[in-house]
Amino acid sequence: MLETLRNIVQEVNAAEDLNEALDIIVKRVRVAMGTEVCSVYMRDETSGRLVFCATDGLNPLQIGAASLAPGEGLVGLVAEREEPVKLENAESHPRFQLVEGLGEEPFRAFLGVPIVHQRDVLGVLVVQQASRRLFGESDEAFLVTMSAQLAAVIAHARVTGAVREELLAGAGTPTRVSGIAGAPGIAIGRVVVISPVADLYAVPRKTVSNRRAELRAFRAALSAVRGDIQAVSDNLRGEMSAEDHALFDVYLGILDDSAIGGEVATRIKAGQWAQGALSQVMIEHIRHFERMEHSYLRERAVDVKDLGTRVLAYLQDEEKKTDRNYPEHTILVGEELTASALGEVPRERLVGLISVRGSGNSHVAILARAMGVPTVMGAVDLPYTRLQDRELVVDGYHGIVHINPLPEVRARFQELVDQDRVITRDLESLSHLPCETLDGQRLPLWVNTGLMADVTRSLEQGAEGVGLYRTEVPFLLRDRFPSEEEQRQIYREQLEAFAPLPVTMRTLDIGGDKALPYFPIEEENPFLGWRGIRVTLDHPEIFLAQVRAMLKANAGLGNLRIMLPMISNVAEFDDALALIQRGHREIVQEGITEPLPPIGVMVEVPAAVYQARALARRADFLSVGSNDLTQYLLAVDRNNSRVAELYHAFHPAVLGALVAVAEACRAEGTPVSICGELAGDPLAAVLLLAMGYEVLSMNATALPKVKKALRSITSNEAHEVLAEVMLLEHSSEILKRLQRLMTERGLQQFIHLPLH
Structure with missing residues (x-):
């Protein structure tokens, strides 16, 4: 069975288009199951009808012409129930219906299974036989397995095939x-x-x-x-x-x-x-x-x-x-x-x-x-x-690509492009103004950087510091580990460019989806594997070289902050701190007398949320990495298209975790910031202000929008909205409340709804 499945899936994967894929399926499945007929009906996305798309055993002239309305006939019943239907004598079933011209009359035995991809019924896979045959459990199991295996392949072939046909025909049907x-x-x-x-x-x-x-x-x-x-x-x-x-x-x-x-x-x-x-x-x-x-x-x-x-x-x-x-x-x-x-x-x-x-x-x-x-x-x-x-x-x-959008839709997109350009120009006037609410509460906005190219844009937008400098970027751009001196020069450039503003350098964060070409990490589950601080603690020679380079680069400037990624327990912080102190002693012996900079923890895993107070007692600051924290809290890889829609930054559990970290830091008197994508969202910035985050760090392009949003509200309003949303149980409800706030403040341009 497995060998047959493997061969059929391999053949279907190699098909040029959907029609060829379906043709392979019906031919191979009919032979594999020893039946006289195998057919595929595909649901038309516009009408919802189940269209007769491929067959081996019925009338091929009816392909593309014959169809059933939703819920009509046994095929419609399979799609409606979203589960298999098997009958020894199909004619005796009350939902039985002959489709004229198909040539189904001689075939009595029926087994149909739905083709389902990500909760969407794509169609129905059917086998039929003339003699009365009650298909057994193994037959049903095989067809269900085949359908499940092929669903993603069919979905992919349907989308790419439809687009390809439109392109080849020069047609203008809109496709997303x-x-x-x-x-x-x-x-x-x-x-x-x-x-x-x-x-x-x-x-x-x-x-x-x-x-x-x-x-x-x-x-x-x-x-x-x-x-x-x-x-x-x-x-x-x-x-x-x-x-x-x-x-x-x-x-x-x-x-x-x-x-x-x-x-x-x-x-x-x-x-x-x-x-x-x-x-x-x-x-x-x-x-x-x-x-x-x-x-x-x-x-x-x-x-x-x-x-x-x-x-x-x-x-x-x-x-x-x-x-x-x-x-x-x-x-x-x-x-x-x-x-x-x-x-x-x-x-x-x-x-x-x-x-x-x-x-x-x-x-x-x-x-x-x-x-x-x-x-x-x-x-x-x-x-x-x-x-x-x-x-x-x-x-x-x-995250949508539009091919052949309708003229009115294209015109609306052009309006958005023009609108974004005007907004950007208008927001530039805010660059020299402080980020504060209408009642005067300050909230410094910092930037996330990784390249020298970020510096000019960040300073032009009014950045007050760097909340995250990704030190892995220079490592990714090389074909070997950069030397300590090469690192020192890179870090010195960043520190000098922003001096006297603070620059928070995250120690090497590789693993997960960030593998160095010369230091590959092959794991079955990389996001729960050897990454971040776990790698560098296991390789103190890499960690110490980087720390010494940072400390040397800071000489005479004093604007360095060091942040440790993927900390999941207190022992990891203690071990990393001991290595940093050792590196500091070594550079002091070389004659560099710059004091040890602030050392912070990046809160990215749920364990760190629950140990936030213990970590806050030891660290000089805590900074939430909202991207990974959301991913781990929701058990959702947002880069996996099958589950990406389950990644909700405004999930009540995520907001609860953010509140918990802020409260833990407040109890210990430790500064707390946030440097994930959430920090650069004007809607989220309102909540983060109310939670007590003291710094928001984001991409430079997001700075003006966040500043505009925060300068349009009072801190009391922010606290009222936070109190409201913390009582809500659905992320969609939370998002709607925040969108309503933006509309009330005349900031509709910060609400981007998908166009169709």
Whole structure:
């Protein structure tokens, strides 16, 4: 059963579109279950009808034409109940209904199971048989398992296939693809697709006018690969049997003009660019080999992929020699965008980013927020290779990509872009004013940084300090651990740039979704694994070098604060503090007499919330990292699209934890701040003020909005709203109350509702 499941899922995954995927399903399931009919009905999103979409055994001419209304017939019953229905004699059931033209009349036995993806019934998978057969428990179990396995694949194929068909047809049907909000804002622009190095599956479709140049480039790449293979063949001539060595001749033959090489050349002559023609031909052949029954032939798919990848690498090298063209309003799109790809685009032309993979916490998302570039991450259903040069709308507030939006919707998005520009210009006048409520309560606003590029923007926006300097960013940008002196120079730049304002440097925070390329951490559950302070305590040589670099950089300035990430118990803080004190003694012996700076704890895990008072007694300050704290409290990975919608920053449990930490610090007289995304939300800032947080630290782009919101209320109003929301039991109710407050204060522009 498992082997059959695996083979079917593998085949479906390799399908080009939804129709092909459904065709594979009905054929393979019918054979696997030994039935006479297998069919799939898919729910139409507009009408709700269950459309006859694929069959092996019924009338194929009715595919796409026949359908059932919601709840109609046995198929409708399966969808309505969202559970299997099995009958020995379908005709005897009161809900039985023949669909004219399908040819169901001879088939009596019926087993149908719903295809459900994330609570949404996508359709129904049905098997039927002429003889009276009561399908057994094992039959039902197999079909349910098959449906569950295929639901996500079908959902993905449905979205990407629909978008792909619209793009190919040049149709203008509006389509939305959801991802994860990476950086706030709205962007309207033209797509430039960035292909990862030599990935056949990530090459964008593109037509060219200079076909001869593309043909020359392809033949040069082929020649280079032939040379590489011949060299390898010669090197291994004495190491392999004649039979094994003959494979090299096969590889060389595949690239001939009479084989795959000729197919690629034909597509180039038809107007496709060399990389796209190569990608299309190689993928077709790879899929052909992957579907073969014989394991030896199936494994040849790997060889074909390797050959294609080698040729593609040479073509990409050739492309790099010519300057890439970036339109005036560029939206950069790629499977997994990198900081280096971001840096290649002229800043004045870059308006938006979309990454198929990646999370809201990934390096490129952090950079995008610092730069103020609207970004959507994790848009896994986006057929990005077909979007080159197309106009898109990026909704970075809600993590949605809009393809072919209706004219009125596009116009509304343009209004939001213009509105954001006006708001930003108006808010700039606040930069020299203090952040205080209408009745004079001060609440300093600090910034989160990681690059020198953040400094100017932060100071221009009126930042009063740095609440979080991500020291891992310089580590991520290198191919080795930076030396102590290299770190000292980096930290000194930051400290000098903000002096005399305080700069809070978080010690190295790797693990989770932040792995160094030269220090990989492979774990089944990285967010509950070896990360943050756990790594650096296990590697005191890394920790001490970093601490000494920070302390040396602080000499003569005195504006350093050190913060420890992922502290989950008092012992970890004590151990880290002992190492910091040791590092301080060592630099004193070197003649640097700067006193030990304030040492703080980052409250990110529930254990630290419950030990907040004990930690506050030992530390000089506490700072809540609301992103991870929310994630751990709710047991939700917000970068996982299946559960991201359960990540609610205004969840009553999250607000309760924030109140508890603030109260613990107040009881011990220890300063408390917050440096997560919540701090940069104008709606949340009102609550944080009332809770007693003494500093809010955020991305520089959020500073003016938070300042405007806090300067529009009194501290008494903030306390009244906090008292109200702490009695509410649903995050949606809390959000509505805060939105009402913003509306009452004339700050509707801070409320961003998704457009459809």
